[in-house]
Amino acid sequence: xxxxxxxxxxxxxxxxxxxxxxxxxxVHLIMCLIVVQSSTYVLLLGVGYVTGAATSRRDxxxxxxxxxxxxx
Amino acid sequence: xxxxLVTAAMIFSWRYFHRVATYYHALMLIFLAGMTGFCLTGDIxxxxxxxxxxxxxxYALTAYRPEERGSLQGALNFAxxxxxxxxxxxxxxxxIYGRTGALNMAQIGTYIGRHPPDGLVAVAFLLIIxxxxxxxxxxxxxxxxxxxxxxxxxPVCVLLSGVMVELGLYGIARVYWSVFGLAxxxxxxxxxxxxxxxxxxxxxxALFCFRERHVKRLLAFSTISHAGMFLVGIALLTxxxxxxxxxxxxxxxxxxxxxxxCTGIVLHRLGSVNETWLHGRGRRLRATGVVFTLxxxxxxxxxxxxxxxxxxxxxxxxxxxxxxxxxxxxxxxxILAGGAVLxxxxxxxxxxxxxxxxxxxxxxxxxxxTSETDSDxxxxxxxxxxPPALLVACAAVVxxxxxxxxxxxxxxxxxxxxxxxxxxxxxxAHIFHPVAIAATExxxxxxxxxxxGTGSAIGSLVLAFLALYWRRLPLLxxxxxxxxxxxxxxxxxxxxxxxxxxxxxVLGLAVIGGMLALIMR
Numbered sequence: 128x129x130x131x132x133x134x135x136x137x138x139x140x141x142x143x144x145x146x147x148x149x150x151x152x153x154v155h156l157i158m159c160l161i162v163v164q165s166s167t168y169v170l171l172l173g174v175g176y177v178t179g180a181a182t183s184r185r186d187x188x189x190x191x192x193x194x195x196x197x198x199x
Numbered sequence: 200x201x202x203x204l205v206t207a208a209m210i211f212s213w214r215y216f217h218r219v220a221t222y223y224h225a226l227m228l229i230f231l232a233g234m235t236g237f238c239l240t241g242d243i244x245x246x247x248x249x250x251x252x253x254x255x256x257x258y259a260l261t262a263y264r265p266e267e268r269g270s271l272q273g274a275l276n277f278a279x280x281x282x283x284x285x286x287x288x289x290x291x292x293x294x295i296y297g298r299t300g301a302l303n304m305a306q307i308g309t310y311i312g313r314h315p316p317d318g319l320v321a322v323a324f325l326l327i328i329x330x331x332x333x334x335x336x337x338x339x340x341x342x343x344x345x346x347x348x349x350x351x352x353x354p355v356c357v358l359l360s361g362v363m364v365e366l367g368l369y370g371i372a373r374v375y376w377s378v379f380g381l382a383x384x385x386x387x388x389x390x391x392x393x394x395x396x397x398x399x400x401x402x403x404x405a406l407f408c409f410r411e412r413h414v415k416r417l418l419a420f421s422t423i424s425h426a427g428m429f430l431v432g433i434a435l436l437t438x439x440x441x442x443x444x445x446x447x448x449x450x451x452x453x454x455x456x457x458x459x460x461c462t463g464i465v466l467h468r469l470g471s472v473n474e475t476w477l478h479g480r481g482r483r484l485r486a487t488g489v490v491f492t493l494x495x496x497x498x499x500x501x502x503x504x505x506x507x508x509x510x511x512x513x514x515x516x517x518x519x520x521x522x523x524x525x526x527x528x529x530x531x532x533x534i535l536a537g538g539a540v541l542x543x544x545x546x547x548x549x550x551x552x553x554x555x556x557x558x559x560x561x562x563x564x565x566x567x568x569t570s571e572t573d574s575d576x577x578x579x580x581x582x583x584x585x586p587p588a589l590l591v592a593c594a595a596v597v598x599x600x601x602x603x604x605x606x607x608x609x610x611x612x613x614x615x616x617x618x619x620x621x622x623x624x625x626x627x628a629h630i631f632h633p634v635a636i637a638a639t640e641x642x643x644x645x646x647x648x649x650x651x652g653t654g655s656a657i658g659s660l661v662l663a664f665l666a667l668y669w670r671r672l673p674l675l676x677x678x679x680x681x682x683x684x685x686x687x688x689x690x691x692x693x694x695x696x697x698x699x700x701x702x703x704x705v706l707g708l709a710v711i712g713g714m715l716a717l718i719m720r
Contacts, residue, residue: 140290147283147701153275156697160282167289174297 132173139166223263230256230358237366243292243327243378244302246370250288250330254281257363261351273350276697280343283701284333287708291326294319295378304377305620312381324379325712328371329704335367337430338400339707341423342700345407348419353463356415360422360459361452368426368448372433372441376615388718392711393434398528400427405535414462414472414543418455421498421536425451428529432513439516441611442604446597447509453594454497454506457587458540461491464583465547474543479550488548490587495544497594499537501656502649505597512604514651526651533655538662 143166146159233253240246258281262274296302298319299310311320336344344364348356375383383389404424411417425447432444464487466472469480481488497504510529517525545551597603 136290140286144283144701144705147279148698148705150698156279160279163283163286167286167293170290170293174293 136166136170226256260355261347263352270350273346277343277347279697284330287326288330291323295323308378316382331367331370338403339703345416345419349416356459357456361456365448390436392714397427397430401532405532408536409539412474424536437516438611442607443509443512450505453590454494457494457590460587477547481547492544493591495540499656499659500533504594508598530655534658537659
């Protein structure tokens with residue numbers, strides 16, 4: 128199950144790109160672009176879920192917080 | 200650099216448009232903000248954000264006249280291909296974040312540098328540079344660039360060609376040296392992959408450039424060719440190569456901006472950018488003609504322009520690393536691209552060469568371009584002539600700055616010193632530079648540099664004259680039309696349909712990914 132979100136993200140990316148390549152209608156094409164975009168959402172959700180889910184409250188306080196809020 | 204070009208473009212556009220919507224200036228400044236932020240950020244997610252900001256401003260500027268079909272189509276191609284690239288980059292950033300839990304480039308670099316590289320790091324690297332390769336118009340990701348340049352307002356072309364494409368390459372260099380360099384281990388094979396891409400881009404761009412008749416598209420293909428040369432300079436992975444690329448980018452940006460601004464003046468006065476139609480009609484634009492010709496010579500690497508210095512450094516570095524053929528490729532591409540631009544200069548501004556046969560289709564195509572500019576066409580405002588003249592002067596002066604080579608090379612050494620960068624960012628250590636991580640190479644201007652620069656400029660002139668007078672050559676007289684048999688396949692190749700462009704992107708990515716997989720195995 129650990130790899131499931133990544134497989135889904137790759138699949139959505141793939142069908143989105145396939146849609147862009149085969150599309151003959153501009154609105155349809157933009158829709159496919161949005162499908163490609165949504166694959167990144169799934170991927171980011173998958174990444175976030177894996178990093179945060181398994182830790183208990185105590186672990187989380189001990190662990191270094193993901194660095195991005197400090198570095199932005 | 201970006202700010203200089205934006206200022207020039209803004210002064211130019213002061214009198215250029217007949218009705219400037221207020222959003223034009225705002226978009227230009229947002230574009231500038233995106234480019235500056237992209238250079239300064241030390242965080243890989245911010246890199247993506249600035250990249251997108253830059254992209255969105257550029258899409259909107261390209262579609263500045265949305266009521267026209269061509270303009271909308273070009274901007275849409277540009278937007279779709281670059282958005283796909285941006286999403287691929289974002290996926291790569293997501294993967295690397297999932298692995299390291301960090302977004303700061305130094306932190307990521309330290310983390311993945313400690314572990315042997317695995318598939319995930321390679322995939323993330325591939326995805327991140329995919330977006331940047333598309334932005335920097337490397338073959339086979341280059342298709343959007345010519346379409347976008349053909350329809351974008353001329354001051355916007357200055358920025359697209361002079362800065363944005365080069366920033367894509369800067370992004371590749373930055374991501375490589377700040378993040379993935381230690382992990383991927385600076386392997387020669389990776390350098391060879393990029394070297395091959397760069398050479399392919401340089402050659403394809405130069406060939407397309409030479410057969411183009413639409414002046415803005417011609418300049419766009421010349422930009423593609425130069426982007427390939429810059430990638431070669433980066434792919435050498437040496438401080439001198441990177442320093443040469445930097446100088447070359449500065450020189451090329453200034454010269455190319457001047458060329459685009461002169462094209463804008465031609466469009467303003469004569470209402471067309473079609474070389475065949477314009478033949479001999481630009482004789483009255485004397486000042487513009489002189490500036491255009493000087494800039495074209497600068498593009499062909501004539502010494503004292505900065506382009507010659509940058510190319511000389513890359514050549515020297517390639518020579519020192521056993522790649523002497525790089526010099527030959529560079530000279531050939533410079534001759535082709537410079538010759539094409541000089542052909543335009545000679546034909547349009549001096550009426551040299553045989554007048555082309557009038558083609559009714561050409562006149563029709565020429566008439567399409569008129570709506571961008573002012574209706575008052577009797578004289579050229581001073582604000583339009585001075586910026587390109589100043590830019591050409593800058594390009595000549597930059598190369599004459601004493602100790603430029605050493606300073607730029609020291610900067611390049613700092614740029615390539617990943618351990619030093621990590622230490623500075625993460626622990627606040629102050630590193631004195633240059634540290635001898637790589638032997639510094641001589642930055643003197645050698646006789647070879649001057650000879651190759653002059654040689655390619657003279658070659659360009661000869662080629663330009665051949666192109667102008669080819670009908671009189673006995674060899675070619677018998678009804679030979681250059682490239683006549685090639686037109687159909689080339690048009691199929693450069694179809695203007697965004698579907699094909701994305702197909703090429705996917706194919707190109709698959710090929711590069713396959714090569715990387717072979718290397719990493």
